[in-house]
Amino acid sequence: MVEEIKEEVRTEPISFVEEIVKNDLAEGKNGGRMQTRFPPEPNGYLHIGHAKAIAIDFGLAQKYGGVCNLRMDDTNPQKEDTEYVEAIKRDIEWLGFKWGDVLYASDYFQQLWDLAVELIKQGKAYVDEQTSEQIADQKGTPTQPGVNSPYRDRPVEESLRLFEEMNSGQMEPGRMVLRAKIDMANPNMHFRDPIMYRVLNLPHWRTGHKWNAYPMYDYTHGQCDYWEGVTHSICTLEFVSHRPLYDLFVDWAKQVGGDDQPLDDNRPRQIEFNKLNLTHILLSKRNLLVLVKEGVVNGWDDPRMPTICGFRRRGYSPEGILSFIDKIGYTKFDALNQMSLFESAVRDDLNKRAQRVSAVVDPVKLIITNFPEDKVEVYTAVNNPENEADGTHEIEFSRELWIEREDFMEDAPAKFFRLGPGKEVRLKNSYIIRCPEENCCKKDADGNITEIYAELIPETKTGEANANMKIKGKTIHWVSCRHCIEAEVRNYDRLWMVENPRDEIAKYSDEHGGVKGIEAMRPFLNPDSLEVRKAYVEKWLTTRKPLDYLQFQRIGYYNVDPDSTPDHLIFNRTVGLRDNWKK
């Protein structure tokens, strides 16, 4: 009987965003060109949410032969600083992406200004002198139409003069704004005469004192995309309602530029996807700042922070992070992804690249009673069974060893396959050993075990006569007391005890008279998110470099902290190993 072999060619599903790009290309839009941009505002550090945007902005450009530029969205000098630009670049590079050019929204300030002047001349924009409060009042509400500003129909010449004045440096901030004349009754709030320019009177870190009036995001983004040749302007869902305005401003820019056919071609197309959400983490920049300022964490790159630099220091690999992002996909569904999926993606990648070592995190002494006191044996340990090319290193064995306290139990449950009276285990890379039935350990006055005794069974090492001896016990790890070194181990746990800290904090704030900041956060913070402990590790670890990926066998994935030195080793727990031995 020959089974009919059905060769099902299942193509990898692609996201709706990619679908759009693919179709546009197939239809020959934009002359068959494809271009994206990643547009961070340089006012803080990138976080895992940005990584999702980076992955699609750069990823799609790469896949479809386009270019992705890095464009700093620097239209608000109040909040931005050059120090963030370098950090942003470093993070993108670390994730493994390359940009075409580094561009700045501020590069377009003159063009934006000229366009605004032209729009005023065409009666499409006017200078409003109302206060911020007045403008807010007459804007209406989502259910009530707004009313026109008394300045809406002022003479063009007047607006032109005032617009110049706004930029003179002589006008106090907030005094006037330039508004687009659209429709104060439009159900889309963004169409109710949006503000195009405001007076800030602040020097800009790139343009210095040249400008005093600065363009708003909505008046900037689309035109920059258009002038730059961006074909697909990918962003997150909260910008959906901005899209009609984005399109309108691009139309106007096209017309003023002489292309008065607002065609569905040769123009950027905004596409919105769902932003990343993960259980037990918080991504709002404002709240992250509170954590740093209040000293809840030790800076932006604290391994508990969801920033890219925090993740890097934590030991998550770029490949693991990107694999996770690929798994959750890009949709329009407001998803809350489970941390377990992220951890599984990270473990999967780390399993391939982490160097296996022995580290005893909660040590208790084990004495091999039938091994001579002055004798030392040296074994070869495989660095990574998943990748032979990673080679081997040497480890020393002697009479006194450190093993994990939890690997010994006097009164153990039936399924405990480790050390105890009369029990046998394999010492990783070494002998099978056996504890005596009687007097297998020594205790102090409080009943704490201070020493465990066992004897090795001869000829049980790899390749020796009894190597294949069947025992009930598992294999445990160890380090030689005389040869190991002390290290600092930082075990990180989730910062937040609740699945959705953002919602919980908001709820708590509402229920407690609107308390803000750290007070609203504290009830949900995990007091044990960092456990620092002393551990005994094998000597080979002094040869490892900062950020190297490690696996403490049977414990978890760790990496070398940037502050680690051979004299003072510091390891961060990235994520524990999966543990199916639940109590």
Added chain:
RNA sequence: UGGGGUAUCGUCAAGUUGGUAAGACAUGGGAUUUUGAUUCCCAUAUUCGUUGGUUCGAGUCCAGCUACCCCAACCA
């Protein structure tokens, strides 16, 4: 008393001319294992927010309803 967006397993997510519910994580069971890791098997939605309708046949079409998210910053 507005506009826009979204609803498929515990969590994500495929499902593109309507043809009889992919996959991943999680979970449970088993095999292999000098990491109770890895790897490998097996199980896991008579059902697609809800109610009706069209149809021989609907997650896919139509109508109503419900829930959640975004928009009233001179932030991006």
